[in-house]
Amino acid sequence: MEEKNLHLKGDKTDKKMKAYKHLKKALMWHKVKELWSKGLNKSQISQEVGIHRKTVRHYLEMDEKEFYNWIGKRKNLPPKLHGYYDFVKEHLENHPYLSASQIEDRLKERYPDFPEVHSKTVYNFVQSIRSAHQIAKPKNKHVRVFEKREETAYGEEAQVDFGVYNLAKQGGGQQKVWVFAMVLSRSRQKFVHLQTSPFTTATSIYAHQLAFEYFQGVPRHIVYDQDRVFMVDENYGDLILTSDFQHYVQNESFEVVFCRKADPQTKGKIENVIKYVKYNFLRGREFTNIAGLNQSASDWLKRTGNRKKHSTTRLVPHHEWLKEKEYLLPIKNLLKEPEVASSKPYTVLKDHTISYKGNFYSLPVGTYKGENTQVLVSHEDGKLVVRSLEKAHIASHTISILKGKYIRNRDHARDKASGIEEKMVLAIDKLGNTDKAKEFIEGIRNDKPRYLNDNLRLILSKTGNQDTEVVSKAIDYCLENSYYNALKFTELIAYFKKEKEPALVISHRKPQVPQQANTTPATSKINTYEKIIQQ
Template structure:
């Protein structure tokens, strides 16, 4: 039998990856390969051509170490079950590492890194919140028109000393500029609420026309529902009239009505990243740091920076009521001088403050059975009202002691011993 077979010997070389097949074809035909000509055609070195002719295959992906890998151990510890710290969002973990461990990378790159590590991604996936199926209608308000108020409430926090406290953060947001004011407190009383609003309105230099709130008991005696307008608390009604704003409570069960304030609450989840790291005074300062950061950051929804957008909105706020009216709603702020022993006096009893405020004038606010000591706007000390003559915060006493002791002395042990002795001397007076 005689067979006639037509062979096509045309072969097009478009890239280096074609060279191994080209070599097989040329060898089967008994033809010599012109490597120099191939190098000129492909615009590469002759040695590169030789390497690919011999079957070299380049790696499709580079195995390059990420600089975030240096933080693998820290991330593992922070996300472990043994850590008291909680990170609800990758953004919060990124910010924590950036602020406390020197991480230097973009948030998007960090999020991608976490997503690529199943052991880390599972931490966030397990607690993932289910988005609402209902679409939310977005609307904007003109400058000076509306502010929204809400509480981030009952946040369980473990202090550096192991004390468990439940804190609340009051949040006021101007709807147009997205400028925010935060205030950390242990109480959600009506007096605290009205004092916060008063001092915030003063800081803004005016009052919005509408205040949007939920149906909190300090504002509403009976909630607004789909079938009822609700009943505003009498004292808060007087407050709103004195300041000239219209109170607009949300319909019960529809928190999305004040969605701008609700979105801010996610920022405050960063508090949980510092569980066990701070005392109450430091936590108060940290909340103000969060507020300042948010006000100086680009807002994706408006395309503006809130602190800059505020300049336009301030001019369109309503004027403040006279000072006597404003003062009637403030928690009394009494100026006192810190004595040489770093103590202030209230009702003939003395309470400690950090030694760096010795000789300075500080402010006292009394509410919720506690003395709150401020220097400018910073909370520097907090004491329960006591019948003891001398009331020391151990950390204050230890700092004073360390400034007057020789090196090598255990100031912690000395302070404990001395405080016990002081307590024995003054407890029966």
Template sequence: MYMKIKQLKEQGFKIRRIARKLGVSRTTVYKYLEKSPEEITEWMASTKTRVRKLDPYEMLIHTWLSEHPDLSASQIHDWLKERFPKLVVGDSTVRSYVKDLRNKYDIPKTEPKRVYQAIPDPPMGEQAQVDFGETKQKTSQGKVIKLYFISFVLSHSRYKYVEWLDRPFTTKDVIQAHEHVFQYYGGIPYELVYDQDSLLVVSENAGDLILTSEFQAYRDERKLKFFICRKADPESKGRIENVVGFVKKNFARNRVFQHIDKWNDDCLAWLERTGNGNVHNTTKKRPAEVFKLEKQHLRPITKKISITSIASSITRTVRKDNTIMYESNRYSVPLGTYEINKEVIIEVTDGNRLVIREQSDGPIIADHLISTEKGKLIQATQHMRDRSKGIPAYIATVSEGFEDKETATAFLEEIQQRYPRYVRDQLKMVLKASQSVDQAIRNEALSECVKRGLYSATEFRDVVAFVQRQHPSDSDQTAASEEIKTLHYVDPALLNTKAETRELDRYLNVLKEGVTV
């Protein structure tokens, strides 16, 4: 290493180029250049005889590596800290020591290897593979922005298509890209192979895949046949994985971004010139030449589909702390938005604004400036609960329903003193109980609570129910009388009929005269 660094420096290489070429840090290059050959010799000799910090644990680490050859240095570091809490050692020290032990005792790191098998190319027009990618590019102003692309490749001819955006793709963008690639190919492949992207697939569902509503509608309209790869299985669509890497390394790397339209135009020119124009390493043919034959085997486009009605939607699940995750940051939504498995719709507008809605066509519930950092909490002021200002306003609102507002306010403030932690729940219960009855009952219930020293929302609710039972309304009485029914039906008019009565003297006179009535 010392001789290589010296030789490269004498050849005129700069420190950064030397470090990059040899795969070491610039600090290491500076350290070696500062030493003379004699100093390097002495230093190397000292490293062979010095005692290393992990030497007392050599046999223990050797035992772990012998029993578990697939152990990583970070696992060994964790096991050492678990068994020896007082041991303080850096990650790099453990990595270096484990590497030396593997070499010393010939214990190579074993990892389970997947067995691959070459698969013949499908027939012409049979299959296309689809995948997404992203890159970071420098702009003409010297800034760094993130670009996103979707790529397609015909599995037989390797004929490619790429489309870029300067913001994350939505379902509508994906559908639009499909329409563009079908026009570019002049036909539709009989099968499309996808990864399990959230823009397309909602759930794996044990094989019975559930697609997003927009993409399912598009699939039915175009009568597309899908094959969705299993999670964490990029090898099952190796052709498109190679295309994504090819686009990043051959087209995008070190290219300066000016405008998204020009970027897409340049990419189409690159596809014609290089992506589809060069000889493919595997097939040893030019994709553009093979595509001339494959194009004839594609399913024809019989109609043009309008996608203007398809909603542009990306969903995110609301977390318990009333936030959503986007690009490794947390963005707040109004308190109370969280429900189990609740999803909201997010949109990226103007390239740097994150708009959140509960429904795709509903009102905006949150609007944030997108952060370029990672692991940050972006929280709007109106989404934070100001308890010092909120409770007095809440008390004023509840007391408005009572005739004696001063007594009501004092009553509610006493509840706040007794239940500071649950004051919002208490006030909510008082408000609900008072709104369920007329003002006279709620006023009487308030007086009874104050008179008897009952300062609790549950007690106020019970008193309201008691007072209501003591003062049934006319409507309640009418309703009760209507519920009474006789055993045998009798005309209600007869129940109110009174028999005609006569004076007793008239009957006595009749008897005296002997007249039969």
């Protein structure tokens, strides 16, 4: 019965959507006819209402009766895309969160001879498959509000930021990938470089040079976060750069601009690029090797990232870059790969540590695979960096100047590969097993993957036997304000719990009079005292 009701509800929703689309088309048809009657030609009408010239011509060829018969007919799938039905259906079933834009990009990547069709055609094709097979797309209810800034001049500014993303590996497991991205603020031309270890100052400088080669020039200013890759300290507003980066800036054409931390108003463009790379390019891919992934990223930029109309400017970034590159400054430094610190193989001990210059340094649980397990160890930027024999990043430690010490990262002691999914299920169940609870726990996983275990443990230990209404209010507040933090969540539970408690009522009672106060004291007659005095 419940399934039937859901089906009927879905049918009603589909009918409402269809009626809404028909109404939009009808209003557009009347608008086209009105502008035509005023003497505008087809091209002018197309620019005025924002539809293709062929659609304008099609509308003008129909009278009102023909138009309503046309929109009432059931539309067939575009014949050009029939052969791709199974490919799209399989992708949507395996990855329902993929957007139509991502599906279009995957089709072009998989099939070099994919026909030239409008993105709207692909969108309708994807939506029809979703509807036919009831493949709903998970909704993200978080909307960040940004204030619109004036466009910068050509060649004036670029923005830089970093990101990290977990990719599934062929054969199982995950591979963490670090992202460097730069975007020219005016044209929105993007550049992306990926690697399997955190960016250091040296590798970041190399990524800058790759970006300048890609852009064929250097912008006058580059906006950054106050990142430790580039800064060593902030002295009451005076930013102190790392020596290598400061030397690089002094010998290149651009000036640095550091914005405040978490300041989307200043560097919202690059934040959107990082999100675009994660959720349009990386999401749903499998990792094979970093060289192949960087080549795929380059192809994606040519095909989608810089070739599709930007949602804000409504212009194609590549076309705008052809203008902007004329305003860029010349590149002073020649492209040079960063010097790779010499690595030496070290044997991993049974307790998941390595012995390095008289000290023991921890490694993640699971690194030791048996006798003769080895890792590569190097000294980079004052840190001890440990990589696998395949050069994948494993751990980093500050080098101790003392001897006989055990330098331990507490996170290494946890076997994160086992039990984490079970803990997530238990935490969701503790929070009521609702869609919002799932969204909140998944948000913690995406926002703080390194501290997921800590957050889950806190939720499991602090949210038992709580009022469901209080828990629901705390989850809503966290989702609305993007607070993916268990400590903040438990504090909100305590706050809403206290808020729900009834106010203390002070009753006004009559004061209790002690029993002794009602006792009547003994008295004597005055005549008795007078007789005593007269004697």
